[in-house]
Amino acid sequence: MKNFEIELKETGKIIEKALDFYLPKSDEYPQKIHEAMRYSTFNGGKRIRPVLTMKAAELFGLQGDKVIPTACGIEMIHTYSLVHDDLPIMDNDDLRRGKPTCHKVFGDAIALLAGDALLTHAFNTIAKNARIEGISLQAVIDVIDRISRAAGSLGMIGGQTVDILSQGVTIDEKTLFYMDYHKTGCLIQASLWAGARLAEAPAPDLNKLDRLGEKIGLIFQIVDDLLDIQGDEKKLGKPVGSDVRNKKSTFPSVYGYENSLKLVKNLSEEAKDIIHEFKNGEFFVQLVEFLVERQY
Amino acid sequence: MKNFEIELKETGKIIEKALDFYLPKSDEYPQKIHEAMRYSTFNGGKRIRPVLTMKAAELFGLQGDKVIPTACGIEMIHTYSLVHDDLPIMDNDDLRRGKPTCHKVFGDAIALLAGDALLTHAFNTIAKNARIEGISLQAVIDVIDRISRAAGSLGMIGGQTVDILSQGVTIDEKTLFYMDYHKTGCLIQASLWAGARLAEAPAPDLNKLDRLGEKIGLIFQIVDDLLDIQGDEKKLGKPVGSDVRNKKSTFPSVYGYENSLKLVKNLSEEAKDIIHEFKNGEFFVQLVEFLVERQY
Numbered sequence: 001m002k003n004f005e006i007e008l009k010e011t012g013k014i015i016e017k018a019l020d021f022y023l024p025k026s027d028e029y030p031q032k033i034h035e036a037m038r039y040s041t042f043n044g045g046k047r048i049r050p051v052l053t054m055k056a057a058e059l060f061g062l063q064g065d066k067v068i069p070t071a072c073g074i075e076m077i078h079t080y081s082l083v084h085d086d087l088p089i090m091d092n093d094d095l096r097r098g099k100p101t102c103h104k105v106f107g108d109a110i111a112l113l114a115g116d117a118l119l120t121h122a123f124n125t126i127a128k129n130a131r132i133e134g135i136s137l138q139a140v141i142d143v144i145d146r147i148s149r150a151a152g153s154l155g156m157i158g159g160q161t162v163d164i165l166s167q168g169v170t171i172d173e174k175t176l177f178y179m180d181y182h183k184t185g186c187l188i189q190a191s192l193w194a195g196a197r198l199a200e201a202p203a204p205d206l207n208k209l210d211r212l213g214e215k216i217g218l219i220f221q222i223v224d225d226l227l228d229i230q231g232d233e234k235k236l237g238k239p240v241g242s243d244v245r246n247k248k249s250t251f252p253s254v255y256g257y258e259n260s261l262k263l264v265k266n267l268s269e270e271a272k273d274i275i276h277e278f279k280n281g282e283f284f285v286q287l288v289e290f291l292v293e294r295q296y
Numbered sequence: 297m298k299n300f301e302i303e304l305k306e307t308g309k310i311i312e313k314a315l316d317f318y319l320p321k322s323d324e325y326p327q328k329i330h331e332a333m334r335y336s337t338f339n340g341g342k343r344i345r346p347v348l349t350m351k352a353a354e355l356f357g358l359q360g361d362k363v364i365p366t367a368c369g370i371e372m373i374h375t376y377s378l379v380h381d382d383l384p385i386m387d388n389d390d391l392r393r394g395k396p397t398c399h400k401v402f403g404d405a406i407a408l409l410a411g412d413a414l415l416t417h418a419f420n421t422i423a424k425n426a427r428i429e430g431i432s433l434q435a436v437i438d439v440i441d442r443i444s445r446a447a448g449s450l451g452m453i454g455g456q457t458v459d460i461l462s463q464g465v466t467i468d469e470k471t472l473f474y475m476d477y478h479k480t481g482c483l484i485q486a487s488l489w490a491g492a493r494l495a496e497a498p499a500p501d502l503n504k505l506d507r508l509g510e511k512i513g514l515i516f517q518i519v520d521d522l523l524d525i526q527g528d529e530k531k532l533g534k535p536v537g538s539d540v541r542n543k544k545s546t547f548p549s550v551y552g553y554e555n556s557l558k559l560v561k562n563l564s565e566e567a568k569d570i571i572h573e574f575k576n577g578e579f580f581v582q583l584v585e586f587l588v589e590r591q592y
Contacts, residue, residue: 029474127441141426154324
């Protein structure tokens with residue numbers, strides 16, 4: 001394994017330990033809801049978003065562990081969005097990362113409530129960042145403002161809304177970009193921004209990170225679309241071809257497979273150009289390469 | 297109409313104007329999600345929770361309009377919980393306050409997302425209280441902590457979880473109290489607490505308000521249960537008898553109708569005793585009487 005992948009795994013482990021600390025224990029009453037929240041959270045995710053938050057803080061001289069509550073909150077938001085997305089009234093997916101989805105194990109009602117609870121607890125956990133020494137209260141308030149916008153109806157939920165309304169419909173390029181940038185990019189952008197804001201990064205640098213986050217988000221989503229066509233089901237932990245079956249417009253379906261590959265390549269060059277404006281951005285260069293080449 | 301009811305209506309109108317201000321406009325893209333969020337929010341609610349927040353602030357000498365963002369956020373949380381509760385995978389209700397429920401108008405997927413978006417936007421709106429002059433950042437952080445706990449898996453969602461798991465099952469008194477206190481009482485308690493905390497009320501007074509909130513929450517829920525048996529469908533805007541049809545354990549089903557009435561009477565006396573410990577608590581005395589006598 002490359003050094004980068006080891007670092008990603010190690011940081012991911014720190015996040016998982018913190019998630020275990022911040023989530024209610026599964027023996028707390030009513031147990032069923034806490035079991036469901038934990039089942040969906042500890043499901044082999046790559047923890048990309050919280051890692052971005054920690055590494056963005058480090059880019060501006062703040063130790064990554066000072067932003068762990070915020071990083072965990074973001075991962076809870078990501079997890080809730082997957083639980084709700086998988087529900088029969090949404091994408092109706094039975095498998096996620098090789099395991100039965102939350103509603104398959106706990107039933108639709110508990111899965112709905114577990115998603116709601118993860119989203120609610122995310123803000124509780126982010127607010128806890130205010131207790132960490134050296135973090136300004138104003139930065140925490142700004143981070144809550146930013147993350148709630150990124151995850152809301154003008155961000156991630158906006159993208160999911162367009163996704164739902166576009167099924168079985170041919171959409172234009174503008175709508176495709178809106179959908180994928182909002183579904184995935186907004187929260188990834190906010191993950192980077194949050195780490196940097198807690199580290200008191202200056203405004204021009206926050207703007208640069210926003211541009212970087214947009215590129216990374218699009219790379220992430222386009223590669224997702226490509227893997228749904230050419231990926232290995234075993235590595236992905238879910239059946240491929242679900243976009244075609246659900247009549248979803250994706251980058252390859254709108255732009256073609258080869259053009260989508262080219263778009264990923266261009267975006268990754270643009271992302272690296274932004275990273276080179278920072279000192280010590282090596283982790284992010286490798287992350288971009290990892291996201292482009294990932295098989296899962 | 298009594299003076300109290302006029303004051304409740306007037307304060308409710310102030311809240312509705314503020315909700316209109318803080319929610320994304322319905323012509324913002326993607327319009328469908330914003331239409332659904334607004335449809336469910338502007339649906340003739342009594343606005344009890346945000347009124348409690350404003351009046352609790354006033355009890356400690358802070359103008360009610362200084363806590364409006366928090367009051368609106370709490371009402372958004374209450375609204376989201378109704379939208380998700382009404383879904384076919386939960387209570388499957390077609391009518392709410394005399395109008396078709398969100399999923400009946402917008403479909404299940406958009407209703408799910410509209411609930412998610414209201415919950416997310418609630419925290420965005422509460423965080424905006426930090427921008428209001430004279431409000432301390434620490435108080436806003438504390439309020440976010442408290443509201444997210446009250447609405448989460450150890451609060452409101454905990455109560456809903458027990459509700460779901462108890463359908464068709466005979467539950468004991470302890471479980472009934474847990475369920476109803478958590479489903480309704482926790483958010484009502486937090487509504488009071490938040491207004492007082494933003495007004496920098498001292499800790500012993502915050503504890504008193506917590507005891508008051510518990511009583512008011514239980515009164516609210518028991519009266520709800522009683523109205524589902526003896527209420528007027530036209531005034532309620534929904535069919536009565538749904539608890540019996542859904543095989544739900546309620547106060548009258550566990551304690552009997554007369555004993556539940558007595559319980560409400562005792563709770564309202566206890567609530568008034570707490571209120572009398574404060575100066576200028578007249579509004580709350582009348583509120584308790586209103587909640588006991590309400591027909592809708």
